Amino acid sequence: MTGTYSCLSEVRDIVPCSVELPNGEETMALKEGTVFLGEALILRHVLFVPNLKCNLILMPQLLDDSDLVMQITNKICAIQDRTSRKLIGVGERREGVYFFKGVASTHACKTKGVGSSKLWHMRMGHPSFKVLEMISEVGSLGRNNNKECDICFRAKQTR
Known part of the structure; x- marks a missing residue:
């Protein structure tokens, strides 16, 4: 659900339906559309609720509509592509609510060697450095704990 009409595309009229807002009030959803959250995440059948002051994503609907994997802890929720495990x-x-943040995509065209353990950590979907050490060429690079990625650093701070 969204209260921001401008974030919807492919908007269409629907039979008005009653929606309960987070504050307990009831209002009507009048339209639905599609929302693109980055290049890999598409939300379909998003209700437009004029009085809604935030955007809400229902996790079961997101999983039903997309080929995703979600990992949820008490502090963070990671959304990954089911096949590639790309974040x-x-x-x-x-x-009590998970606030969605997209991730910047990183592309590499060519490398001249194995690279850094931090680079492999990001390429492989942020596994622990213990997992990286199991891969002989990457494990030989050693740990680089001083330069963790922002996502893992934030997750540690919120624990």
């Missing part, structure tokens, strides 16, 4: 988005939990 698509992250939700940080605040006041």
